[in-house]
Amino acid sequence: xxxxxxxxxxxxxxxxxxxxxxxxxxxxxxxxxxxxxxxxxxxxxxxxxxxxxxxxxxxxxxxxxxxxxxxxxxxxxxxxxxxxxxxxxxxxxxxxxxxxxxxxxxxxxxxxxxxxxx
Amino acid sequence: xxxxxxxxxxxxxxxxxxxxxxxxxxxxxxxxxxxxxxxxxxxxxxxxxxxxxxxxxxxxxxxxxxxxxxxxxxxxxxxxxxxxxxxxxxxxxxxxxxxxxxxxxxxxxxxxxxxxxxxxxxxxxxxxxxxxxxxxxxxxxxxxxxxxxxxxxxxxxxxxxxxxxxxxxxxxxxxxxxxxxxxxxxxxxxxxxxxxxxxxxxxxxxxxxxxxxxxxxxxxxxxxxxxxxxx
Numbered sequence: 183x184x185x186x187x188x189x190x191x192x193x194x195x196x197x198x199x200x201x202x203x204x205x206x207x208x209x210x211x212x213x214x215x216x217x218x219x220x221x222x223x224x225x226x227x228x229x230x231x232x233x234x235x236x237x238x239x240x241x242x243x244x245x246x247x248x249x250x251x252x253x254x255x256x257x258x259x260x261x262x263x264x265x266x267x268x269x270x271x272x273x274x275x276x277x278x279x280x281x282x283x284x285x286x287x288x289x290x291x292x293x294x295x296x297x298x299x300x
Numbered sequence: 301x302x303x304x305x306x307x308x309x310x311x312x313x314x315x316x317x318x319x320x321x322x323x324x325x326x327x328x329x330x331x332x333x334x335x336x337x338x339x340x341x342x343x344x345x346x347x348x349x350x351x352x353x354x355x356x357x358x359x360x361x362x363x364x365x366x367x368x369x370x371x372x373x374x375x376x377x378x379x380x381x382x383x384x385x386x387x388x389x390x391x392x393x394x395x396x397x398x399x400x401x402x403x404x405x406x407x408x409x410x411x412x413x414x415x416x417x418x419x420x421x422x423x424x425x426x427x428x429x430x431x432x433x434x435x436x437x438x439x440x441x442x443x444x445x446x447x448x449x450x451x452x453x454x455x456x457x458x459x460x461x462x463x464x465x466x467x468x469x470x471x472x473x474x475x476x477x478x479x480x481x482x483x484x485x486x487x488x489x490x491x492x493x494x495x496x497x498x499x500x501x502x503x504x505x506x507x508x509x510x511x512x513x514x515x516x517x518x519x520x521x522x523x524x525x526x527x528x529x530x531x
Contacts, residue, residue, distance in 0.1 A: 258366075283500050
């Protein structure tokens with residue numbers, strides 16, 4: 183009986199693991215740059231209710247850490263490299279983020295719009 | 301399969317399995333940050349009718365890569381027959397399997413090996429870590445398989461399940477409900493976690509929970525507290 187229950191549990195977890203591959207869809211890409219510890223553009227508009235891919239190019243010679251409680255994301259941006267962060271699906275609104283090493287200059291917002299023009 | 305049905309299935313089938321020791325501990329998130337180092341302290345106190353079990357852990361951890369973190373623990377426990385003292389050593393590896401937010405849910409794995417301090421007894425744990433965002437809430441689940449063996453232990457395979465459903469209200473206060481199962485134990489109760497950032501990568505995280513055992517009659521409450529200083 184115990185073995186049967188363990189088998190069922192493993193099947194449940196297998197379903198959870200495989201489910202994402204059945205829901206695969208092309209994700210829209212948006213770009214940010216950080217240079218001289220400033221994010222550009224400082225206001226980025228993205229569509230509501232869908233997952234989007236942020237590609238952040240760190241042009242500085244030092245690492246930065248993208249941090250946003252609103253977006254529930256924390257990610258190291260290595261110097262001279264592009265880093266991908268997946269966000270959403272999000273409801274309409276303003277979502278703030280900042281760079282942990284330079285929080286006074288490295289700040290920006292993600293503006294999530296329902297009627298977003300790509 | 302509806303997500304609610306899936307959750308109910310997991311709870312039902314986790315409830316009937318068995319594990320030893322303190323079941324209430326911590327619900328792990330499947331994330332690793334590169335360049336991260338941390339000190340951690342955990343306290344777990346379980347009060348039954350006329351017994352108190354106490355566990356404390358201190359640890360140092362650091363990430364080895366963008367997806368792997370290693371942590372070493374000193375484990376202290378006060379059991380029903382022993383006073384508080386150093387009980388075991390443990391090495392833990394967490395592996396972030398998927399990029400946060402890329403797939404339908406986020407996945408990680410956990411591996412632990414623990415040796416008792418004064419005896420040749422061992423415990424190996426392998427676990428699946430799961431997290432899924434629902435707007436401003438996050439569901440985190442852990443499923444662990446635990447194998448024990450040694451001179452004082454009968455070879456035994458156990459399963460534990462942990463769940464946390466958290467509302468990301470404020471960085472400092474994120475209320476949650478937590479569920480722990482194992483050792484013929486089913487506990488549920490309120491919890492919260494919070495985070496305070498300092499300069500750069502320095503931040504202090506705290507967690508606390510008060511879990512009540514429901515499957516048996518009689519008093520059985522567990523308090524857990526955890527502090528993590530990341531730098």
